[in-house]
Amino acid sequence: xxxGPDLPALHVERVRGTAPIDEVQQLTLRAxxxxxxxxxxxxxxxxxxxxxxxxxxxxxxxxIRDDAGELLATCRVRRLGLAWVIRxxxxxxxxxxxxxxxxLAEEAHAWATEQGAVRTHVGVRDARTGSRAFWASVGYTxxxxxxxxxxxxxxxxxxxxxxxxxTHALGVRLAAELRPGDLVVLSGPLGAGKTALTQGxxxxxxxxxxxxxxxxxxxxxxxxxVPLVHVDxxxxxxxxxxxxxxxxxxxxxxxxxxxxxxxxxxxxxxxAESRLDVHLxxxxxxxxxxxxxxxxxxxxxxxxxxx
Ligand SMILES: Nc1ncnc2c1ncn2[C@@H]1O[C@H](COP(=O)(O)OP(=O)(O)OP(=O)(O)O)[C@@H](O)[C@H]1O
Ligand SMILES: [Mg+2]
Numbered sequence: 001x002x003x004g005p006d007l008p009a010l011h012v013e014r015v016r017g018t019a020p021i022d023e024v025q026q027l028t029l030r031a032x033x034x035x036x037x038x039x040x041x042x043x044x045x046x047x048x049x050x051x052x053x054x055x056x057x058x059x060x061x062x063x064i065r066d067d068a069g070e071l072l073a074t075c076r077v078r079r080l081g082l083a084w085v086i087r088x089x090x091x092x093x094x095x096x097x098x099x100x101x102x103x104l105a106e107e108a109h110a111w112a113t114e115q116g117a118v119r120t121h122v123g124v125r126d127a128r129t130g131s132r133a134f135w136a137s138v139g140y141t142x143x144x145x146x147x148x149x150x151x152x153x154x155x156x157x158x159x160x161x162x163x164x165x166x167t168h169a170l171g172v173r174l175a176a177e178l179r180p181g182d183l184v185v186l187s188g189p190l191g192a193g194k195t196a197l198t199q200g201x202x203x204x205x206x207x208x209x210x211x212x213x214x215x216x217x218x219x220x221x222x223x224x225x226v227p228l229v230h231v232d233x234x235x236x237x238x239x240x241x242x243x244x245x246x247x248x249x250x251x252x253x254x255x256x257x258x259x260x261x262x263x264x265x266x267x268x269x270x271x272a273e274s275r276l277d278v279h280l281x282x283x284x285x286x287x288x289x290x291x292x293x294x295x296x297x298x299x300x301x302x303x304x305x306x307x
Contacts, residue, residue, distance in 0.1 A: 007098045008066040012107050016060030021049050023071045024056075024063070024090075031090035038125055040149075044088055052076075055088075062107050064100060073100040077108055082177055083301045084112040084120045105138045113157045116173070118292045120157060121301050125150045144297040152300055159290040167193040167280075167288055171200020174276070174292070178205070178258045180226055182298070183272040187265040188280035193288045194262040195232075197278065201260060202228050219248045221257070229253050231261040233268065274298030 025047075032044040055061065061076035072092045078085040086108045091100045112120055122140060124132050126149055140153035161167045178184070178201065186194040195213050202211040207224030213232065222228040229250065236244050250259060250271055261268045269275065274296025281289045 007095070007100075008068075010072070010100075010103065011065045011067075012103065013063050013065070014060065014107070014111055015056055015063055017057060019053065019056035019061065020063065020071065021052050021056075024052055024061075024074050025049055027071050027074055027092060028052075028088055028090040030093060034093070038127060042125075044090075061088075062104055062111075064103060073104055075104045075108060077112070079115070079117070080301050082116070082118045082173060084108070084115075084117045085301060086120055086122050101134055102138060105135075109155070109157055113159075118157055118159060118170075118174075119154055119294065121152055121154050123150050123152050123302060141293075143294060144300040144302075146300075146302060152302055154294055154299070156291045156293050159292070161193065161288040161290060162286065164193070164196055167196040167290075168200040168203070170290055171197040171202075172204040173200075174278075175201045175204030175258075178226070180256050180258065181254060181272070182258050183254065183268070183275040184258070184260045184278060185264040185268060185275055186260065186262045186278050186280065189282060192280035192282050193290075194280060197280065197290070198228075198230055198260050198262070201258065202230070205258060218244070219250070221253065227253070227257040229257045229259045231259065231264065231268075233261055233263040236267060237263055269295075272296075 028044050032042050055076045059076065059078045061074060063071060064073040065071055072095050073090065075089040076087050078087060086105065089101060089104055109120060121143065122135055123146070124135060135153050139155040142151050143154040144152045146152060159170060161170060186197065188194060195211065199211045202222055205224055205226050205228055207222035207228045209220070209222045211222065211228070211230055218233070218235065219229060219231040222230065231248065231250065233245065245267060250268070253259065254271060259271070276299070277293040277295060279291045283289055
């Protein structure tokens, strides 16, 4: 199945602070060397030891060693609030196809989740189709194209919400990222926590009026520093909903508000080019789960011109 040497016992370490800079640099150069035909060339081939040191000091990275202490794989992370970027993934060329890349990704996902991230992003050169396929195999989908030669991919980090307070708290954390013009589409079965999440968003935005399940009202505007437009499209889902949705004039309020739509899946995606899809589930066990998937370039975390 695998080629090359058998995979030895692995030691995976999360490093934030002092890192083995020389080893990381050598391994990164070896791993990226095969890509020197890339145009423009990868920044990994010309970075300084200082850059590596400050990457590890500021945000951190992973190192995977064998029993003998040999460095086999490494990557770095960048912490951008609820989003983490995984970058500079380097695997010893003699250990390709041994699952080390997957191991790096899984460890980074676990780390980011523990530290409160809700998604991870990577940037992949379009020319590197194998790399693109790898990231797809660990759950990444395209988010935005950059510079005509690379694509930003994103992967949600499923959130376990043990108690109602956790659902509320997730709304609070999401609100920190939200700005006027944003559309949040909430899906999931009855009682999954859509309103509870919206209450957290409303609380953090500091809007007026209690956020409730609008049984009779389809949309409610909560005034505030950034107004919250809370829509419950449940009753619109039955046939003919399109017309009623148009009646809500969400187009008009959207640019200056945060618009959150319960049961909006399949109905409101056309309102904006970008959106945040939040899917809540009620697993058989206690609690809830949330999967937050950004759609569209609004949710890119990379500067327009990047490495
Ligand atoms: N993480 C959680 N664990 C357990 N219970 C939760 C959790 N989050 C929310 N709940 C509870 O689930 C119930 C339903 O929540 P909520 O009204 O927010 O769901 P909903 O998705 O808006 O429902 P609907 O589909 O009727 O609009 C509430 O009693 C709420 O407190
Ligand atoms: Mg509700």
